[in-house]
Amino acid sequence: MAEMVLEVSDLTVRREGGTAVEGVSFALAAESDTALVGPNGAGKSTLVQAILGILPHQGGGVRLLGRPLGPRGQLPPSVRAQLAYLPQTFAVRNRCPLSVAEFVGLGWDPPGLQLPWRGSERRRRAVEKALAKTGCTDLADRLVSELSGGQTKRVLLAFCVVRPRRLLVLDEAQAGLDSQAAEQFYGLLFDLRRSEGWTILQVSHDLEMVRRTCDGVLCLNRSLRCWGPPDHALSSAQLERVYGRGYVPYHHHHGGHPSR
Amino acid sequence: MTDGPSLGDLLALPFMQRALLGGLLTGALGGLLGSFAVLRQLSFFSDALGHSALLGITLGILLGLNPTLVLIPFAVLFALVVSRLVEHSRLPTDALLNIIYSSSLAIAVVALSFVRIYKGGIHQLLFGDILGISWLDLVLIVGLLLTALAYLGLTRRDQILLTLDEPLALSRGVSVPLHRLLFIVLLAVVVAISIKAVGVLLISAFVVIPACASRLVSRHFNGYVALASGLGGICAVLGLLVSGAFDLPSGPCVVIVQLIGFLAALALAAQPSTGNEAS
Numbered sequence: 041m042a043e044m045v046l047e048v049s050d051l052t053v054r055r056e057g058g059t060a061v062e063g064v065s066f067a068l069a070a071e072s073d074t075a076l077v078g079p080n081g082a083g084k085s086t087l088v089q090a091i092l093g094i095l096p097h098q099g100g101g102v103r104l105l106g107r108p109l110g111p112r113g114q115l116p117p118s119v120r121a122q123l124a125y126l127p128q129t130f131a132v133r134n135r136c137p138l139s140v141a142e143f144v145g146l147g148w149d150p151p152g153l154q155l156p157w158r159g160s161e162r163r164r165r166a167v168e169k170a171l172a173k174t175g176c177t178d179l180a181d182r183l184v185s186e187l188s189g190g191q192t193k194r195v196l197l198a199f200c201v202v203r204p205r206r207l208l209v210l211d212e213a214q215a216g217l218d219s220q221a222a223e224q225f226y227g228l229l230f231d232l233r234r235s236e237g238w239t240i241l242q243v244s245h246d247l248e249m250v251r252r253t254c255d256g257v258l259c260l261n262r263s264l265r266c267w268g269p270p271d272h273a274l275s276s277a278q279l280e281r282v283y284g285r286g287y288v289p290y291h292h293h294h295g296g297h298p299s300r
Numbered sequence: 301m302t303d304g305p306s307l308g309d310l311l312a313l314p315f316m317q318r319a320l321l322g323g324l325l326t327g328a329l330g331g332l333l334g335s336f337a338v339l340r341q342l343s344f345f346s347d348a349l350g351h352s353a354l355l356g357i358t359l360g361i362l363l364g365l366n367p368t369l370v371l372i373p374f375a376v377l378f379a380l381v382v383s384r385l386v387e388h389s390r391l392p393t394d395a396l397l398n399i400i401y402s403s404s405l406a407i408a409v410v411a412l413s414f415v416r417i418y419k420g421g422i423h424q425l426l427f428g429d430i431l432g433i434s435w436l437d438l439v440l441i442v443g444l445l446l447t448a449l450a451y452l453g454l455t456r457r458d459q460i461l462l463t464l465d466e467p468l469a470l471s472r473g474v475s476v477p478l479h480r481l482l483f484i485v486l487l488a489v490v491v492a493i494s495i496k497a498v499g500v501l502l503i504s505a506f507v508v509i510p511a512c513a514s515r516l517v518s519r520h521f522n523g524y525v526a527l528a529s530g531l532g533g534i535c536a537v538l539g540l541l542v543s544g545a546f547d548l549p550s551g552p553c554v555v556i557v558q559l560i561g562f563l564a565a566l567a568l569a570a571q572p573s574t575g576n577e578a579s
Contacts, residue, residue, distance in 0.1 A: 089467065094471055120473040
């Protein structure tokens, strides 16, 4: 039996007085690529944020790499270090004067107290390697706030790849990208997933891309409506259950996405 | 311009030496904390804290205690209460801070008008007084600077991530609520201690202007923090020297020197960049 990187059981998350996610259960095997789909307001971002401990959960449980997540997001640092998250929007606050190399270095730094100069040489080498892997070497001295949307996404991938990770969670990674930039991003993600052995959970509205690249689909509309391979989960009947009657899935035409 | 003492005479005076050392350290502290506060949109918070500090000083006078010692716990308590209010209020933050600081200032000024001994000193409270820096203040400032350096240095990764993007920081295991609280407390203490030199009306400039000047010309975070801190210290020393030489209020002199530094940074930032532009 494949190792389970993420196990979610009966997870309930309440936000602003209402229940945003209710009784969700699923598990992700190592090195799988699973999409989380559903209409706007279905609780997709809430679910992934609760899984990572960014939001507290009120019921059920989450196990990451076999270790339970505390109700307020507590997780052993050694487990936390193996997770990575690409937020839906990453607007660098107030043009923070942070270079790309410095930012990627933050992905390398372990959690907790640390002398600023400790491990600086190892960090520098890891950053160089991560920038090379993601084609960002020429961006090293640029300010993160100056990057275009596509460059920002690649730099975020460098932030993830700077240290070995097991689980990568992406929240609408294609948001804000034109079709060409989305194409390049998913090509890079696909290559890195294979070379790094990442398990991926990605929130997506691009059902065409999901059908081509993912090996599992979770359909969410507050509760989990279906879970299975794309051919089953993205059938017209299942989509109607999730999105409602008369739903016509929006297709992006990216043409050359890498296939499973 | 008055015929004041020469610069050499001034530097030989113990109170001036204390003031310059105090100014250098508080300026550096203001720049250090300000570099994070500005990016976290806490500029107006430090302004509100400064204005409300007059109420703390008034309390100290009414209780017959050293105003500095009363001001520190007052500022911390004020910062914590205001943070809670901002978190839980449905009102916009700037509007809420405006209500709090103008009310505190009004109450403090009315209360001070009943205290005869401080009637002449209100100008000094509002605009700062270099003569006011004592050895106790210097000890407190040194302790605070070391604490701030240790805290921000050891938690550098967490502080930058928190400044950059809170969800990303949380996903990396950063204790966001704890660090937010500790930073607010530190900022409150720095504001409380710096008030003697700069005055309640201009204290936020100590926190905001060097950081903004540094941000305009910085391309790396470490350099940004170091430059903000250095500018804060240098501007404070130059401002205090001008203040001492021409018998002018210290706070405004420091702020005018900071403004000159900011304008210089603005001019420097407007120069055509030699680096690549974002595509």
